Amino acid sequence: MRYIGNKTRLLPFILEAVTSLGLGPGAAHDACAGTAVVGRELKASGWRVASSDIMSYSYVFQRAYVVAQRVPSFAELRAGDPELRRAMRSQRFRAALSRRGPGALSAVCEYLSRWLEPERGFIAAHYAPAGGRMYFTDENAMRIDAIRTRLHGWHSEGLIGDDGFYILLAALLEAADRVANTAGVYAAFIKSWQPNAKRAVDLVPRHPVRGARGSTAHLADAEKVASQIGPVELLYIDPPYNSRQYAGYYHIPEVIARGWFSDVPVVRGKTGLIRDSAGTTRSAWCSSKGAERSLRDLLAATEARHVLVSYNSEGVLNEIALRRVLDDAAIDGRSCRFVREYRRYRADRNHAKRRYRADALRELLYHAQLR
Numbered sequence: 314m315r316y317i318g319n320k321t322r323l324l325p326f327i328l329e330a331v332t333s334l335g336l337g338p339g340a341a342h343d344a345c346a347g348t349a350v351v352g353r354e355l356k357a358s359g360w361r362v363a364s365s366d367i368m369s370y371s372y373v374f375q376r377a378y379v380v381a382q383r384v385p386s387f388a389e390l391r392a393g394d395p396e397l398r399r400a401m402r403s404q405r406f407r408a409a410l411s412r413r414g415p416g417a418l419s420a421v422c423e424y425l426s427r428w429l430e431p432e433r434g435f436i437a438a439h440y441a442p443a444g445g446r447m448y449f450t451d452e453n454a455m456r457i458d459a460i461r462t463r464l465h466g467w468h469s470e471g472l473i474g475d476d477g478f479y480i481l482l483a484a485l486l487e488a489a490d491r492v493a494n495t496a497g498v499y500a501a502f503i504k505s506w507q508p509n510a511k512r513a514v515d516l517v518p519r520h521p522v523r524g525a526r527g528s529t530a531h532l533a534d535a536e537k538v539a540s541q542i543g544p545v546e547l548l549y550i551d552p553p554y555n556s557r558q559y560a561g562y563y564h565i566p567e568v569i570a571r572g573w574f575s576d577v578p579v580v581r582g583k584t585g586l587i588r589d590s591a592g593t594t595r596s597a598w599c600s601s602k603g604a605e606r607s608l609r610d611l612l613a614a615t616e617a618r619h620v621l622v623s624y625n626s627e628g629v630l631n632e633i634a635l636r637r638v639l640d641d642a643a644i645d646g647r648s649c650r651f652v653r654e655y656r657r658y659r660a661d662r663n664h665a666k667r668r669y670r671a672d673a674l675r676e677l678l679y680h681a682q683l684r
């Protein structure tokens with residue numbers, strides 16, 4: 314999924330730092346998991362990972378990419394869903410579904426993407442033209458509604474287990490994001506249909522990584538989880554860097570992840586934000602004072618031997634403050650820093666001809682051995 318702060322491109326940099334420090338593999342806590350790519354990579358490298366985040370869509374990714382060990386067989390589903398059995402009259406589909414593992418997963422995704430009748434539900438009512446917003450075409454919104462409703466039905470009737478449910482729901486979140494009519498985040502929709510938005514929703518499954526058993530997912534604040542999971546070798550922290558709350562930028566993936574079956578989200582405003590009366594999706598890391606306090610509290614709560622913090626040169630917490638907190642928590646009073654420079658290209662709107670300005674951005678990874 315397109316996600317602010319996603320570390321996919323920086324995985325080699327992070328893993329190189331872990332190796333050069335001579336860490337693990339052992340137990341790790343990916344404290345601000347987001348799309349769960351870091352936890353997934355650590356698991357693939359032999360780590361047992363506890364991951365956490367305050368957003369429900371992240372919990373879905375954590376379950377699908379970090380906790381799940383293998384593709385389920387979908388045996389109950391084959392036997393239990395009458396509509397799926399109708400689709401199985403097609404020989405090609407039946408053969409694909411009977412294949413164990415990845416073949417069956419692809420067949421279920423194909424069924425959800427192509428065979429299911431679109432239906433008008435929550436997404437069509439609020440995030441498509443029929444609901445006055447243009448995040449999805451009416452057709453795609455109705456497909457997302459139908460798929461999300463069917464996944465809820467299959468899961469609550471026991472036709473798919475937790476692994477199958479979260480793997481398919483993660484595929485839906487990624488598929489919906491590919492056809493979202495946005496510039497990357499859901500803070501606004503674009504007022505004309507972009508080419509990607511006109512394509513049909515298509516679920517492309519990602520297969521679970523097999524690794525050490527016992528990886529866990531947590532829909533909770535990083536500090537709370539750190540204090541619950543006990544000793545770990547490595548705490549990896551990749552917090553929000555700036556004042557943008559993820560809850561405001563990814564409210565639609567959040568709705569899709571949570572569903573609308575028992576708790577119906579209350580939608581408001583031009584962009585259809587959802588009400589968070591308990592304040593559980595508001596992050597203290599989004600202000601400089603809050604970030605400093607959160608880092609201090611997280612380091613006090615963890616029983617990790619080492620901490621790695623990803624931070625970017627434009628973050629709300631300045632480097633002096635960040636280093637001070639890390640140095641205070643370090644066993645020898647010192648933290649160190651790994652640096653990766655890369656270029657970000659930006660359209661220069663002031664120029665008549667479209668020219669691009671290259672900004673040097675530094676991705677910083679701080680390390681401290683903890684007391």
Ligand SMILES: C[S@@+](CC[C@H](N)C(=O)[O-])C[C@H]1O[C@@H](n2cnc3c(N)ncnc32)[C@H](O)[C@@H]1O
Nearest residue numbers: 318319320345347348366367534535551553596
């Ligand atoms: C920079 S992103 C992480 C990106 C992630 N490493 C990836 O590659 O996708 C920051 C994440 O921190 C989460 N977050 C914010 N406050 C948090 C808190 N108090 N506890 C846990 N996660 C939090 C946000 O929801 C967001 O997913």
